[in-house]
Amino acid sequence: xxxxxxxxxxxxxxxxxxxxxxxxxxxxxxxRSRGEARYxxxxxxxxxxxxxxxETSKAAMHVRASNEYWGFMEALKGYYHPLIKGHTGNLNDYxxxxxxxxxxxxxxxxxxxx
Amino acid sequence: MSAIESLRLHxxxxxxxxxxxxxxxxxxxxxxxxxxxxxxxxxxxxxxxxALVLLLAHDVITGGTRTYVLGGSTPLLTLPSxxxxxxxxxxxxxxxxxxxxxxxxxxxLVAAIYSCMETYEGLYKFYTLLLLVxxxxxxxxxxxxxxxxxxxxEILSIASCGLVAFKIDSPMSMEGxxxxxxxxDIGGLSLLVMIGLLYGQYDALNIxxxxxxxxxxxxxxxxxGLIVTALLMKSGSVPMHMWTxxxxxxxxxxxxxxxxxxxxxxxxxxxxxxxxxxxxxxxINVAGWIIVILALISILVGVTMAIPQTDFKRLIGYxxxxxxxxxxxxxxxxxxxxxxxxxxxxxxxxMEGSIFHIFNDALDIGLLFFVAAVxxxxxxxxxxxxxxxxxxxxxxxxFLFIIGLAxxxxxxxxNGFASKFLIYESVFHLNPILAIIGILGxxxxxxxxxxxxxxxxxxxxxxxxxxxxxxxxxxxxxxxIVVAIIVFFGLFPxxxxxxxxxxxxxxxxxxxxxxxxxxxxxxx
Amino acid sequence: MLWNIPYIAVVALxxxxxxxxxxxxxxxxxxxxxxxxxxxxxLFLITLGYRKGGIAPIFTNAPSTESMVLPVPQALxxxxxxxxxxxxxxxxxxxxxxxxxxxTIDAKKVRRLRG
Amino acid sequence: MTPMSKIVVLVTNLLCGFILVFxxxxxxxxxxxxxxxxxxxxxxxxxxxxxxxxxxDKRVKERLSYDAFSAIEASGLIAFVGLGFFxxxxxxxxxxxxxxxxxxxxxxxxxxxxxxxxxxxxxTGGVIPLLNLAVGTEVLGALSIVLLLMLMTYTPKRGExxxxxxxxxxxAQETGEKHETGGN
Numbered sequence: 001x002x003x004x005x006x007x008x009x010x011x012x013x014x015x016x017x018x019x020x021x022x023x024x025x026x027x028x029x030x031x032r033s034r035g036e037a038r039y040x041x042x043x044x045x046x047x048x049x050x051x052x053x054x055e056t057s058k059a060a061m062h063v064r065a066s067n068e069y070w071g072f073m074e075a076l077k078g079y080y081h082p083l084i085k086g087h088t089g090n091l092n093d094y095x096x097x098x099x100x101x102x103x104x105x106x107x108x109x110x111x112x113x114x
Numbered sequence: 115m116s117a118i119e120s121l122r123l124h125x126x127x128x129x130x131x132x133x134x135x136x137x138x139x140x141x142x143x144x145x146x147x148x149x150x151x152x153x154x155x156x157x158x159x160x161x162x163x164x165a166l167v168l169l170l171a172h173d174v175i176t177g178g179t180r181t182y183v184l185g186g187s188t189p190l191l192t193l194p195s196x197x198x199x200x201x202x203x204x205x206x207x208x209x210x211x212x213x214x215x216x217x218x219x220x221x222x223l224v225a226a227i228y229s230c231m232e233t234y235e236g237l238y239k240f241y242t243l244l245l246l247v248x249x250x251x252x253x254x255x256x257x258x259x260x261x262x263x264x265x266x267x268e269i270l271s272i273a274s275c276g277l278v279a280f281k282i283d284s285p286m287s288m289e290g291x292x293x294x295x296x297x298x299d300i301g302g303l304s305l306l307v308m309i310g311l312l313y314g315q316y317d318a319l320n321i322x323x324x325x326x327x328x329x330x331x332x333x334x335x336x337x338x339g340l341i342v343t344a345l346l347m348k349s350g351s352v353p354m355h356m357w358t359x360x361x362x363x364x365x366x367x368x369x370x371x372x373x374x375x376x377x378x379x380x381x382x383x384x385x386x387x388x389x390x391x392x393x394x395x396x397x398i399n400v401a402g403w404i405i406v407i408l409a410l411i412s413i414l415v416g417v418t419m420a421i422p423q424t425d426f427k428r429l430i431g432y433x434x435x436x437x438x439x440x441x442x443x444x445x446x447x448x449x450x451x452x453x454x455x456x457x458x459x460x461x462x463x464x465m466e467g468s469i470f471h472i473f474n475d476a477l478d479i480g481l482l483f484f485v486a487a488v489x490x491x492x493x494x495x496x497x498x499x500x501x502x503x504x505x506x507x508x509x510x511x512x513f514l515f516i517i518g519l520a521x522x523x524x525x526x527x528x529n530g531f532a533s534k535f536l537i538y539e540s541v542f543h544l545n546p547i548l549a550i551i552g553i554l555g556x557x558x559x560x561x562x563x564x565x566x567x568x569x570x571x572x573x574x575x576x577x578x579x580x581x582x583x584x585x586x587x588x589x590x591x592x593x594x595i596v597v598a599i600i601v602f603f604g605l606f607p608x609x610x611x612x613x614x615x616x617x618x619x620x621x622x623x624x625x626x627x628x629x630x631x632x633x634x635x636x637x638x
Numbered sequence: 639m640l641w642n643i644p645y646i647a648v649v650a651l652x653x654x655x656x657x658x659x660x661x662x663x664x665x666x667x668x669x670x671x672x673x674x675x676x677x678x679x680x681l682f683l684i685t686l687g688y689r690k691g692g693i694a695p696i697f698t699n700a701p702s703t704e705s706m707v708l709p710v711p712q713a714l715x716x717x718x719x720x721x722x723x724x725x726x727x728x729x730x731x732x733x734x735x736x737x738x739x740x741x742t743i744d745a746k747k748v749r750r751l752r753g
Numbered sequence: 754m755t756p757m758s759k760i761v762v763l764v765t766n767l768l769c770g771f772i773l774v775f776x777x778x779x780x781x782x783x784x785x786x787x788x789x790x791x792x793x794x795x796x797x798x799x800x801x802x803x804x805x806x807x808x809x810d811k812r813v814k815e816r817l818s819y820d821a822f823s824a825i826e827a828s829g830l831i832a833f834v835g836l837g838f839f840x841x842x843x844x845x846x847x848x849x850x851x852x853x854x855x856x857x858x859x860x861x862x863x864x865x866x867x868x869x870x871x872x873x874x875x876x877t878g879g880v881i882p883l884l885n886l887a888v889g890t891e892v893l894g895a896l897s898i899v900l901l902l903m904l905m906t907y908t909p910k911r912g913e914x915x916x917x918x919x920x921x922x923x924x925a926q927e928t929g930e931k932h933e934t935g936g937n
Contacts, residue, residue, distance in 0.1 A: 005532055005607045007467075007539035008459045014527055014605045021527075058574035065498030065569025066424045069561070073422055083419060087356050089752025091293055091668060091745045095659045097353040098300065098343065105404055106339040113335040113397030120841075127845030131834055138830040141823055185846045261714055268721045272728060279732055285739030289748055292665070292732045299672050299725050300659065306679045306718060307652070313711070314686040360751040422753075698785045698873030720791050727899050734903070 123189060125170045126182040126205045129215065130252045132163055133222075137245035144238035153230040156241050160226050160248070164219035167252075171212045175613060179208040179621065179631040181258065193633065200320045206258030206632050209617035210469065214255035214382045216614070217473045220599065221375045221480060222248040228484060228592035229368030240280060240366070246273035247372045251379045258632055260312065261319045263383060264305050271298030271348075274376045277369045278361050290364035293357045297347060301380070304344035311337040312391075321390055322632020325625055330395045338392055342401055345387070348380040350438050351405075352412035358438075359423075359431030367487025368592075370427075371480030374434060378472050381441060385469075385622060388449055393625035402449025406548065409442035413555035420562045424497050426486040429566055430479065433522060436555055437475040443552060444468020444537045447544045448619070457623045460540040465619040466611055467536025473610070474521065474529040474603065481518040481596045482563075485511060488589055489570060492582040498569040502579065505571035511585065512571045514593050519567060521600045523560035529600050532607030644685035651678030665736065665743040669729045676722040680715045687711035754904070756809030765807035772800035780889035784878040790888025797889070798896030810904050819901055822894045829891025836880055836887060851879025 004013040039045065048055065073080055121128070136159045144152050174180050182189045182205040193200055207215075225244060250270030257263050275298065279291025312334070313319055316327040328334060347354035358377070365373050392398050416436030423429040444464045451461035488511050489504065490496050505512045521528035524535075534556060542549035603610055621628065651674055658671030687708030693700070695709035737743050756762070779786075780793030805813050840847030850862050866877035875882075 003606050003608060005535065005611060007463050007536050009539045009542070012532065012535050012607070014532070014607065017526055018605070062502050062573035062576075063568070065501070065565055066422070068565040068569060069421050076418075079418070080422065083415070084422065084753050087419065087753055089356070089360070089749035090663075091296060091665075091749075092660055092663060094293065094297060094354065094356055095300065095656070097356070098297075098347050099656060099660060101346070101353050102304075102340065102343040105343050105401075106336060108404060109339040109342075109397060109400055110332070110335050112400040113330070113338075113395070114332060124841055124845060127837075131837060131845060135831065135834045135838075138827045138834075141827045142831075145820075183844060185840070185844060185848065187843045187847070189844050261717075265717060265721070268725070272721075272724055275728060279735075282735055285736070286751055288732055288735045288739055289751055292729065292736060292748075293751075295725065295729055295732065296659070296668060296672060299729075300675065302721070303672070303675045303679050307682060309714075310679065310682045310686055310711075313683075313714075319710075363751065428751075694787070696787060697870055700870035702870045716789075716791070731899075731902060 121166070122169060122173060124182075125166050125173075126180065126207055126256055127184060129163055129166050129170065130249055130256065132159060132166075133245045133249045133252070137242045137249065140241050140245070141238050152238065152241070153226075156226050156245070157223070157230070159245075160219070160223045163248070164216075164223050167212070167215045167219040170207065171216055171614070174207055174209060174212045175617060179206060179628065181206050181631050199318055199323060200633060203262050204258040204320065204632065205256040206322060206628065207256050208621035208628060208631075209614065210382070210385065210619075210621050211255045213469060213473070213614045213618045214379060215252060217476050218248060218251040218255065218375055218379070221371045221476055222251075224480065224592050224596055225369050225372050227595070228371075228589055229366075230588040231586040240277075240369075243273050243276045243280070244369055244372060247277065247369075247376060250274075251375055254379045255382055258321050259319055260309050260321055260324065263321075263386075264302065264309055267305060267380070267383065268298075268302050270376050270379065271295065271302060274298075274373050278365050278373060280366050280369075281364070284364070287364035290357075290360040294361040297354075297357045301344040301348040304340050308337045308341040308344075311340075320632055321386070322629045325391050325393065326629045326633060328391065328394070330392070330397075334392075334395070335397065338388075338395070338397075338401060341387055342384065342404070345380050345384040346405070346408060346442075349377045349384065349442075350412075350435050351408045351442055352415050352435070352439070353408075355412060355416065355435045355438075358435050359428045362431035362434060362483070363425060363427040367483065367491065370483035370487070371476065374479050374483075375476055377438070378441075378476055381438070381445075381472060385445060388445075389452070389622040390625040390628050393452065393623075394454060398452055399450050402446045402452065404446075405442050406446030406450060406544075409439045409446055410548065410551050412436065412439035412442065413551060417555050417558035417562065421558075421565065424499055426489060426496055426498055426501075426566065426570070427483065429498070429562060430482045430486055433482070433559060433562055434475075434479045436559060437471075437479060437522065439555065440534060440537060440552065441468045441471050441475060443541055443548060444471065447537075447541045447548070448623075450544060452623065455624045455626055460543040462616075462619050462623065463536055463540035464544070465622065466615040467533050467540065469618050470607070470611055470615045471530075471533035471537065474533050474600070477596050477600055477603075478518060478521040478528075478530055481514065481593060481600065482522060484589065484593045484596070485515045485518060488585050488593075491589070492585055493579055495579075498566060500578075501570040502576040503571075503573040504579065506575050507582065508571075508585065510590060511593075514590075514597055515567060515571065517597050517600060519560070519563040521604070523563060524556045525560070527601070527604050529603035529607065532604060532611075536611070641690075644681060644688075648678050648682040648685065651675070651681060654678075663745040665733050665745055665748065666730075668745065669726060669733065672729070673722060673726055676718065676725075680718055680722075683711045683715050683718070754806070754810050756812065757807050762807050765803050769800050769804060772803065773797055776800065776893075777889070780885055781882060782875065783885035783889075784881045785873040785875060790885045791892050793885070794889045794892025795896060797893045798900065801893075801897040802900050805900055805904055813901075813904065817897070817901060819898060822897045822901065824894075826891050826894030826898065829887050829889070829894060832887035833884060833891065836883055840880070846880075848879040848881070850883075851877075 003015045004011050136156065140152060140156065143155065183191050184203045186202055229240065247270060250266050250273055253266035254263060254270060257266060275291050275295035278294050279287050281287045312324055315333055316324055318324050318327060350358040362370055362373060388398060388401060413436050416432050416439055420429050420432035423432060444467045448457060448461045448465035451458050489501065492508060493501065495501055517528065521530040524530040538549045538552055541552065655671045655675030655678060658674060659668050662668060662671065687710065689705055689707050691704065692707035693704045695706040695712065733743055736748055740748050742748065776793050776797030779788035779796055780790060783789030783793065837846040840849050842849060862876055862878050862882050864874055864876040
């Protein structure tokens with residue numbers, strides 16, 4: 001059938017997938033529209049309740065890009081520190097990596113191929 | 115013979131000669147006609163070349179492998195009377211070569227349209243380099259001669275190093291260009307030593323003739339190890355990948371997609387040499403497993419290294435390394451299950467997935483680099499920490515970034531998912547761990563671009579980013595072409611896989627058919 | 639033993655070139671290393687085409703008695719030398735620009751792109 | 754670079770003619786004696802190098818303009834690929850001059866070459882001498898540009914260098930490429 005990608009273990013039909021997506025979206029939207037329309041924009045409801053503390057400016061609250069995954073990188077410090085140190089940016093190291101991999105590949109291929 | 119007929123007959127040579135000719139007409143022309151007319155001329159030439167490539171693709175798909183002998187009395191005269199060895203330089207174009215040709219035609223056209231708004235001085239040299247990279251990729255993917263492969267590989271490297279180091283004012287692009295060129299030079303020289311090794315033994319440079327005469331002695335094994343390492347370095351698999359973010363991050367915004375295309379065409383060279391030259395070699399499964407292991411490491415390292423990045427383009431550079439890992443995964447799986455002239459059902463599907471992924475990867479990573487370039491063009495900022503709340507003002511760019519993000523991370527409706535789906539399903543049968551790490555890599559890829567998306571586009575409008583330059587329409591037009599192709603391939607992947615990727619995988623696996631075309635006695 | 643001395647020279651050149659590229663931190667020495675590598679590859683191609691007692695493969699006024707050396711590797715080396723020139727000229731002009739920006743050509747210092 | 758002494762300038766004036774003649778000899782006789790496009794072009798470019806060294810960069814900048822050599826280079830390669838297009842009757846880069854079919858073009862490099870050792874008649878080789886000429890002009894232009902560019906970027910430390918530094922610095926700000934040094 002047009003638009004169906006066969007791999008030997010399964011099939012992927014993007015059009016059918018989209019159709020199902022649209023149907024579920026329609027159902028969800030219908031359920032949402034049945035709810036009570038008590039939410040009004042830019043009114044008292046929108047402001048966060050901070051127990052009386054002054055609200056800091058939105059720009060200051062925005063999580064900047066580099067501390068987005070702060071926890072992830074803090075947890076994997078043992079893995080990240082050597083990895084970042086490994087990327088030295090020094091051209092000599094790039095070529096050292098090349099010769100090491102060349103040696104390993106030659107040993108592997110010769111030991112099996114002969 | 116009608117014009118169309120002669121075009122169809124000579125199309126392989128024209129596809130390479132026309133960009134080369136325009137590459138050197140432009141310096142002369144730009145003295146006469148204005149910049150607008152020159153941009154239009156380049157775009158017109160590249161659309162013509164893309165049309166020629168599609169014409170050639172139609173011929174190759176219906177008519178089987180095409181050979182074109184440069185300089186022979188008829189295009190098919192591979193062995194003139196009285197010769198046992200094909201002497202002239204030949205183009206042997208099978209489904210795989212033409213698939214890569216379509217990729218190169220599309221990305222060259224998109225890069226040319228995108229760069230209509232470039233504001234560097236000495237811009238005509240920019241187009242000369244762009245067209246030289248296009249000629250290099252076309253030559254690399256069409257040629258049937260090993261030394262010709264080396265020459266086009268070097269044309270590609272020198273021209274794309276010229277593009278990487280084009281902004282002579284910024285010290286970073288100088289450093290990136292220098293590293294790129296030394297790495298490509300060492301890769302090219304090991305390719306030359308490999309050619310020496312094979313030529314010394316079999317006294318033939320034609321890939322078909324060599325594959326026919328190979329008997330896989332000790333020297334051929336050394337040559338295989340040398341060339342696999344050199345091409346893995348040039349395409350950026352892990353331990354030798356560190357030049358990739360340096361070079362991709364510093365290229366002028368419109369041609370990063372061409373440098374990505376250049377490293378993908380060195381992946382094509384890896385496909386060609388491993389399958390066609392060393393197809394019958396028993397030890398090729400070992401090389402397949404080496405490539406699979408390096409692919410896994412490059413998926414993991416590429417993805418994890420992208421998370422701590424703050425520079426937008428460097429982050430996408432590391433994502434490109436992970437994408438190369440996915441393609442190598444499919445390639446390695448295909449190689450590992452290759453036996454003589456046939457591959458089991460899962461191997462073919464893995465190769466189809468990775469060939470299709472080459473095309474998708476070029477488009478997705480190219481689109482993301484275009485979005486990064488538009489963001490740095492509009493706000494002048496490259497560091498993600500200073501960007502905030504661009505989504506409000508640059509709505510269309512945000513929409514494009516979401517599509518690019520979904521495509522690279524392999525979310526269902528996009529083309530990334532179609533090719534990764536093929537790779538995971540078939541690689542799972544080789545060894546379940548491969549598919550698990552692949553899916554983990556895709557999820558982490560999504561995490562990276564969620565970080566880039568929320569960092570740059572979400573959040574409140576920040577006062578210092580208020581004034582930003584309006585994004586020119588030629589950039590948006592180029593990006594919408596790429597998005598249209600991505601969505602089309604996402605919704606109808608079987609059109610591409612059945613018509614192009616499957617014959618390409620088939621053409622690679624049974625290399626004897628390739629050999630018969632290359633050394634057809636007497637020519638028809 | 640005598641006939642494989644060129645091959646020993648090829649191995650020596652390639653090893654020297656790689657050594658220079660790997661351990662020398664001066665950028666110009668890295669370029670010298672790449673051109674050493676290139677010289678090694680070219681010498682390898684030339685010695686492949688050698689025939690004992692052969693003369694240069696030029697037909698113009700060639701003495702018809704001796705046999706000639708294989709011409710094909712020499713054509714390959716010609717192209718490789720042209721490519722080597724282009725690469726070295728490009729690398730040297732980039733090193734000139736790097737010196738203007740960084741003020742140094744030490745590979746340990748020229749690495750703002752890292753991490 | 755400061756211009757050289759009077760003697761060197763005089764010798765250069767004498768030698769330049771001979772170098773150019775020898776360079777073009779090597780280009781044109783490419784299909785007979787060792788040489789050809791690239792080697793001959795390199796010899797001619799060495800004449801340009803001699804002039805550049807002898808006359809110093811001030812006078813060279815007025816006389817030898819970058820655009821002229823760029824035009825030579827571009828026209829050389831257009832001629833080379835154009836000759837390839839001429840062969841499209843049969844295939845690309847087909848040696849249409851060496852074949853007896855086109856009798857009218859017989860006089861231009863169309864004679865039959867003897868196989869094996871021969872005295873070397875220049876009128877043989879079909880398109881190859883023309884291709885050598887095209888490659889020769891292309892390489893001549895390209896190598897002279899390389900020499901001129903190397904000359905222009907090289908400025909002695911005193912005087913001019915500071916101006917050069919500031920212009921490079923100012924241009925960096927103009928293009929808005931703000932890279933914080935020290936990396937991330």
